[in-house]
Amino acid sequence: MSNELLSPVEMAEADRLAIATGPFNGIGLMRRAGAAVAAVVLARYPAATPVHVLCGPGNNGGDGYVVARLLAEAGVDVAIWVSGKPRAGSDAAIAAAECPVAPRPLTAFAPDFGSIVVDALYGAGLSKSLPVDATNAIDFARSLLLPVVAIDLPSGVSGDTGAVLGEEAFRADITVTFARKKPGHLLLPGRELCGEIVLADIGIPDSVVNDLIPRTFENKPALWVGNLPVPATDAHKYKRGHAGVFSGGPSTTGAARLSALAAARAGAGAVTVLSPADAMQINAAHLTAIMLRRSDTVADLNNFIGERRPSAFVLGPGFGVGERTRDLALAILRAGRQGAASGIGGLVLDADGITSFRDEPASLFEATREPHAPALVMTPHEGEFARLFSDIAADKSLSKLAKARAAAQRANAVVVYKGADTVIVAPNGLAAINGNGAPWLATAGSGDVLAGIIAGLLAQGMAVFAAAAAAVWIHAEAGRRFGPGLIAEDLPLAMVPVLRELVEAKQADAI
Structure with missing residues (x-):
């Protein structure tokens, strides 16, 4: 069934098993994840411009580089704001190299009224408070009432507990997550901060999830x-x-x-x-x-x-x-x-x-x-x-x-x-x-x-x-x-x- 909930640790293991069994490698899954998010942005905000993609140094940021590339290819005015560089040789580094949009430091983040924010800073695996550049970006987006599309989970929200780790977290209008939801999508305050949740299939088979023997489920009929x-x-x-x-x-x-x-x-x-x-x-x-x-x-x-x-x-x-x-x-x-x-x-x-x-x-x-x-x-x-x-x-x-x-x-x-x-x-x-x-x-x-x-x-x-x-x-x-x-x-x-x-x-x- 598709109502299993995976902890961040279980989701990481599902990624690993899916990559090991194929047909998609790590960058292949990342490209599919980014494509799912880009499709949501284009469908929900067809007239939005510019779109500001905020990228962290990990896989969540890698998804963001894919989103930025695809939106740029679709003719959307895109800006990338980064907090830390991807690790050399990582899937996120490959995605960054494939993206033609020049990144700018998140410390200089300066959106305008009417723009859209894609939050690709930190996903469900976050275990500590956000850095200052991220909390400043949250304050900026909030002050301008900008729509936010979060990748996986709004940055600042724990995927395990739904709690805000520190003082700040994005409040998303839409959250796009992959394969299965996490407990943090349903536990408060995470549930309220996620907005509408879109669950995207990026090619992780049900058999991989079943092999994990999940013990937590969304309560559905x-x-x-x-x-x-x-x-x-x-x-x-x-x-x-x-x-x-x-x-x-x-x-x-x-x-x-x-x-x-x-x-x-x-x-x-x-x-x-x-x-x-x-x-x-x-x-x-x-x-x-x-x-x-x-x-x-x-x-x-x-x-x-x-x-x-x-x-x-x-x-x-x-x-x-x-x-x-x-x-x-x-x-x-x-x-x-x-x-x-x-x-x-x-x-x-x-x-x-x-x-x-x-x-x-x-x-x-x-x-x-x-x-x-x-x-x-x-x-x-x-x-x-x-x-x-x-x-x-x-x-x-x-x-x-x-x-x-x-x-x-x-x-x-x-x-x-x-x-x-x-x-x-x-x-x-x-x-x-x-x-x-x-x-x-x-x-x-x-x-x-x-x-x-x-x-x-x-x-x-x-x-x-x-x-x-x-x-x-x-x-x-x-x-x-x-x-x-x-x-x-x-x-x-x-x-x-x-x-x-x-x-x-x-x-x-x-x-």
Whole structure:
């Protein structure tokens, strides 16, 4: 699949393997990369003149020399501004020698209003702050509001983390990258600084990428749609799975009902709200298709498990923080001691469920490793993540992806590290970075809906990592399509056309 994400180190290895196997050598790949960028510039800015190509000393700069040569051959007025010379004998040096445009030092960069900048200074492999001549060029381009086309990644952005390395980075209108995207294209702030991302094929075969055995992917349906549950013709409601959602007290019942409705919309055949006695009347007044059951104690929970064989749970939304929350979570995870007969596929721990373990995380992590324990999915936002994984959160050297990987391994759980760049990671390090999030999802109750979608998919037997990744994408896509005015109550119904398209796509592939 083409949604693999390659780190800068993996991309360098892909280049090496592609060159070793042919048919293109290093300069051949560079010429194809430059041609892809030149084609974008000519297509998007046909009247632009002049075009200022800023070249660094490495391969990114080599791509820039090819761009400048091709634009000049097309009759475009081109200027080249360089920061350092290519190493003698390198592919970049060959590209520079082939370019008829005389280079000028970047320190003298002086664009005019209406011109275009091609950023070929430093690509995804940058590991330190930009030099002064580059930061001055960024300031100059920004002050004139010049359109920027970045090669690979905007200079100043880390391909590994998406972070700005230092004080400055280009903000591109278009970023042209090659073969596969990098994590920095999707992780913030890199995602915002890239603008539109154009992925160009320069001749690196899929077999080379596959040989690298990538462990990080862009979260798109191709990653999980084959695992999406679709009811069989003879399905009845319990064949489609039963999800239990714990409700908080009388003043905090709404969050659980949002989760429950989302689980039902996601396809769970039966959903039960497990309500404390003092909130039964309030929940009963608001529920129709969702079932209701009194549950105050671990004994009540165990009776429910024994009688109704639920296949997934949500615990945390509006529930309250404390010992009772911990006891219920641990009881679900330990229900696996009954073996496969328990039938519980997973527990989604969100909000108060996560915070309840901030002082006793070891008890949770130990429970996930007990024989036959149901899968655990945790859905923390930034603050909740820091409460449960304080040392990991405080490590400034780690990207969001690396933090999520460390947390998932420690907890033996799938971690959905929420945000505009949500990261989903399995305990074995398999990871997906979401790219279709929308600002409309930043609304109260949105996370409760996400927890319910995950539980609804788990209840139907979807594999845990796939269920978490699919839920994140479906949730984001529903919010993106709905747009302005979205509130959490809108999301379950907004999921319907998204789910319909996914099911139709899966069924079409099966024909």
